[in-house]
C-alpha cells in the first residue's frame with residue numbers, strides 16, 4: 001500500500017461565501033464541513049497522516065474535534081498554507097484537496113491512485129460540454145480541461161515546484177511550470193467546489209445540520225475591591241466598590257462566556273483570554289462577550305438563549321436587572337426575553353454571605369446555523 005499523506009486546505013477566509021458563518025464550519029448533521037470532507041477521504045484510503053490547515057484563531061477549536069489530525073496554521077494564500085503543510089509531510093506521496101470539495105467519490109480517487117507512479121502529479125478534470133468563446137473567437141472545447149482537486153503528487157516534486165516563489169492557482173500548474181509530468185484523469189461533477197451560498201443546493205452529499213439544542217454552563221467568582229467601579233452584566237452598578245480582577249471583573253459576563261463556550265465545546269474563558277495577557281488588563285468584559293458571540297456565529301452556531309444567576313449580598317441588583325438584560329441582549333443580538341437575569345443572596349452563608357465577593361452562574365443554549373434555509 002503506497003504511503004500517502006492527506007492535506008486538506010481549510011484556512012481560507014470564506015469571503016465569497018459572504019455569510020456570518022464560514023463555509024468550513026457549516027455542519028453536516030453535527031460535523032463541520034472541513035471534518036466531513038476530511039473524513040470522506042479518510043474512509044476511501046488509509047492515509048499515513050492527515051494534515052488540515054486552519055486559521056490561527058480557529059486552530060484551538062478545530063483541535064478539539066480530533067486528536068488524530070495534524071493541524072497547521074494556514075498562510076495568506078492557498079499556496080502559503082500548502083507550503084506550511086508540506087513541511088510536515090514525510091511520505092513519498094501527498095494528496096492535496098480543498099475542504100470546499102466535500103463530495104469526493106471513491107471511483108475518482110481510484111483513478112488518481114491508478115496513475116500515481118506514472119507522473120509527478122495526477123489531476124482530476126472535467127471536460128467542457130458548452131461552446132467556448134475566448135476573446136470573441138470560438139475555440140476548440142475539447143482542448144480545455146476544468147481542473148479539480150484532490151490532486152495526487154510525488155511529494156518531492158511538489159515541494160520543489162513550489163520553491164520558485166511564483167503563485168499558482170493549483171498544484172499541477174506549479175509542477176507543469178517546473179517541467180514535471182502531469183497525468184490527467186476524469187474527475188466528477190460531484191467534486192465541485194462550494195464557493196458561494198448558492199452552491200449549497202448543488203452539493204448533494206451534504207445532509208442538513210442537526211437541530212439539537214446545545215446547552216452550556218458557566219460559573220465565576222470575584223472578590224470585592226474598593227476604589228474601582230463595579231461592572232456587572234455590562235452595567236455600571238457601583239462607583240467605588242468593584243471587583244478584584246485582571247479585566248473589569250464582570251463576573252456575570254464571565255459566567256455567561258463560559259456557558260457559551262461550554263455549549264460549543266470550545267473550552268473556557270481563561271483559554272481564550274488569559275488573565276496574564278496585557279491585552280485584557282482592565283478590559284470591558286462586554287468586548288470579550290461580543291468577540292465570543294462573533295466567533296460562535298463564525299464557526300457555525302446560532303445563539304438562542306441564556307439564563308444568568310448572580311449570587312450577591314451587595315449591591316442590591318433588582319434595580320439593574322432589566323438594564324443588564326437589555327445590555328446583554330443587545331450585545332448577543334438576542335430577543336431580550338431570551339436573556340434572563342436572576343439575583344439571590346446566600347442568606348449570609350459562605351463568602352458571598354460574608355460580603356467577600358460575588359458568584360455568578362449561567363446557562364447558554366446554542367443551535368447549529370441552519371444553512372438549508374440560506
Ligand SMILES: C[C@@](CO)(OP(=O)(O)O)[C@H](O)COP(=O)(O)OP(=O)(O)OC[C@H]1O[C@@H](n2ccc(N)nc2=O)[C@H](O)[C@@H]1O
Nearest residue numbers: 220245246247248249254268269270271273274275280281
Ligand atoms: C477574564 C479574565 C481575563 O482578563 O481574567 P479576570 O478578569 O477574570 O481575572 C480571564 O479570562 C478569567 O479566566 P478564568 O478562567 O475566570 O480565570 P481562572 O479561574 O484563574 O482560570 C484561568 C485558567 O486557568 C485554568 N485553570 C483554573 C483552575 C485550575 N485548577 N486549573 C486550571 O487549569 C482555567 O481553565 C482557565 O483557563
